[in-house]
Amino acid sequence: MAEKEHAAAAALRYSVREGSPARMALAGRMDAYSVGPVWTSVLEAAARAAGTGELVVDLSDVTYCDGSGAALLYSLEQSAAQRGGALRMNGVTEAVEGHLKPYREAEGVVSARPPQDQPWSRRLRDGVSTVGQEIFSQIAFIGEYGSALVGAVRHPRRVRWGDTLRVAEAAGFQALPIVSLIAFLLGVILAFQSAIAMRQFGAEIFVADLVAISLLRELGPLMMAILLAGRSGAAFAAEIGTMKVNEEVNALTTMGLDPVRFLVVPKILAGVFVAPLLTLYANLIGLLGAALVMRGFGIPMVAFFNQVSDAVDLTDLTSGLFKAAVFGLLVASVGCLRGLQTGTGAAAVGRSTTSAVVSAIILIVIADGLFAVLFYQLEI
Numbered sequence: 001m002a003e004k005e006h007a008a009a010a011a012l013r014y015s016v017r018e019g020s021p022a023r024m025a026l027a028g029r030m031d032a033y034s035v036g037p038v039w040t041s042v043l044e045a046a047a048r049a050a051g052t053g054e055l056v057v058d059l060s061d062v063t064y065c066d067g068s069g070a071a072l073l074y075s076l077e078q079s080a081a082q083r084g085g086a087l088r089m090n091g092v093t094e095a096v097e098g099h100l101k102p103y104r105e106a107e108g109v110v111s112a113r114p115p116q117d118q119p120w121s122r123r124l125r126d127g128v129s130t131v132g133q134e135i136f137s138q139i140a141f142i143g144e145y146g147s148a149l150v151g152a153v154r155h156p157r158r159v160r161w162g163d164t165l166r167v168a169e170a171a172g173f174q175a176l177p178i179v180s181l182i183a184f185l186l187g188v189i190l191a192f193q194s195a196i197a198m199r200q201f202g203a204e205i206f207v208a209d210l211v212a213i214s215l216l217r218e219l220g221p222l223m224m225a226i227l228l229a230g231r232s233g234a235a236f237a238a239e240i241g242t243m244k245v246n247e248e249v250n251a252l253t254t255m256g257l258d259p260v261r262f263l264v265v266p267k268i269l270a271g272v273f274v275a276p277l278l279t280l281y282a283n284l285i286g287l288l289g290a291a292l293v294m295r296g297f298g299i300p301m302v303a304f305f306n307q308v309s310d311a312v313d314l315t316d317l318t319s320g321l322f323k324a325a326v327f328g329l330l331v332a333s334v335g336c337l338r339g340l341q342t343g344t345g346a347a348a349v350g351r352s353t354t355s356a357v358v359s360a361i362i363l364i365v366i367a368d369g370l371f372a373v374l375f376y377q378l379e380i
Contacts, residue, residue, distance in 0.1 A: 012038055016045045021054035021088075027061035030069025039072060043079055052084045060091035070099030134359075141337045145268060148261045152269070164266040171232040172274035176281065178231070182223060183282035187289030190214060195297050204297045208307035211290040216316045220283045221275075222368055225327035228275060229360035233335035236267050237356035240339025241349040249340070264336040268329060275328025276321040283320070319380055323371050327364050334360045 012034035017023045024046055028034065046055055057076060062069070073089070073096070080087040152159045194207045240263055243249050249259050291304045338356035342348050374380075 014038065014042055014045070016049045018049045021056050022046075022049035022051075023056045023058065024049065025058040025061065028063060030062055030065040030072065032066070032068040035068045035072050039075075042072065043075060046076055047079060047083065050080065050083070050085055054086045054088065055080055056088050056090060058090045059093075059096065062091070062096075065093075065096050065099060067099050070096065070103060074100060074103040137341070138334075138337065141333065141340075144260050145264050145333060145336070148258070148265050149268065151261065152265055158261070159269070160262070160266050164269050167232075167267050167270035168274050170235070171228065171270055172278055175227065175231055175278060179224065179227060179278055179282050180285050182227065183220070183285040184289040186219060186223060187211060187215065187286030188293050190219075190286075191290035191293040195294065199297065204294065204299055205303065205307055207290070207294060207297075208299075208304045209311035212287060212308040212312050213316060215283050215286045216312055216320045218320070218368075220279050220286065221320050221324040221327060222364070224275060224279045224282050224324055225331060225364045226361060228271070228278070228328060229331045229335075229357050229364065232271065233331040233356045233360045234353045236332060236335030237338040237342075237352045238349055240264075240336055241342035241352040244340065244342040245344060245346070245349060259340065264333075264340075267336055268332045271328040271332030272325050273328075275324040275331075279321060279324035283317075315380055319375060323368070326367060326371075330363045330367060331360045334363060 011028040012030055013027045015025045015027075024042075049055065055076070057073070059065075077087050190211045191207055194210050195204050198204050198207055240249070243263070249263075252259050252262055287305075287308060291301045294304050295301060335356045338352040338359065342352040
């Protein structure tokens with residue numbers, strides 16, 4: 001068998017022997033300076049010698065190999081695979097394997113941006129699959145924190161009440177300014193727009209009925225839930241997501257502490273307790289704003305609130321507060337779930353926060369529609 005030897009200016013030598021299998025021996029340094037001049041000739045010589053057969057590469061005489069040398073070896077592997085052959089390396093050290101590992105792992109990396117030429121049927125299947133996985137994750141998480149809540153009821157002393165009160169203060173008391181502003185403006189807008197229409201029939205007093213029923217049964221809980229999702233839901237996701245990125249959640253598991261009981265239960269309890277209170281406060285502020293508007297239309301505040309007391313009953317109030325408690329449960333649970341699902345990196349925390357707000361608002365709207373149908377069937 002004929003044997004040819006070649007030398008590069010940077011002291012990388014290679015020799016090729018044809019046969020079955022074909023053999024290639026590399027000797028010297030394999031770095032950025034030595035690999036470049038012989039890159040093409042090495043690949044061509046390997047292709048000529050091995051063809052579609054097996055190629056054995058001997059690295060016993062290689063004195064140094066860095067990422068550039070590993071890139072050449074990986075190119076030899078890819079070239080052999082494309083020809084339908086195989087490549088086997090002898091004398092591979094741990095250092096060379098370490099340099100080759102990133103190149104081989106890159107084959108399994110999936111692009112973050114999906115191909116743009118996918119058919120609509122494939123995109124539809126992917127979308128349905130994603131929604132199904134999200135629903136499954138939410139249902140599984142409901143069971144997980146439901147079990148933790150049952151444990152909290154059985155053993156109240158195990159609940160971290162200090163953290164629960166801290167979360168309730170941040171989600172409730174600190175939200176009073178923005179809730180006051182939105183509720184007041186909502187009452188003013190509802191009363192003003194309704195009074196303009198009612199004035200044509202001389203029925204301005206019935207604006208109190210419209211505003212009171214709208215706020216207590218629908219707009220008060222819904223507005224509060226959306227504000228809670230934007231403030232507290234995002235905060236829950238960001239807080240737990242940051243702990244996940246910093247490996248604090250894994251540290252809790254290592255110490256034998258359940259992250260759901262330790263982190264999620266206080267936030268869910270705070271959300272369920274705070275949401276009805278915020279809704280009740282928003283209803284009062286909204287009615288006050290509507291009463292001030294009606295004074296401009298000649299309706300005294302005493303007459304306005306007497307009309308409100310005649311128009312609504314306890315069922316209207318309790319149904320709205322029950323909806324608010326469910327909305328608070330949804331917001332807190334979705335925020336905690338998105339936080340626990342956070343990946344690695346600061347961008348993952350941002351994605352979890354955004355997903356928490358969007359998912360919470362979608363679930364709030366769906367639950368509100370279900371409550372509307374349920375209350376209609378129950379004649380509530």
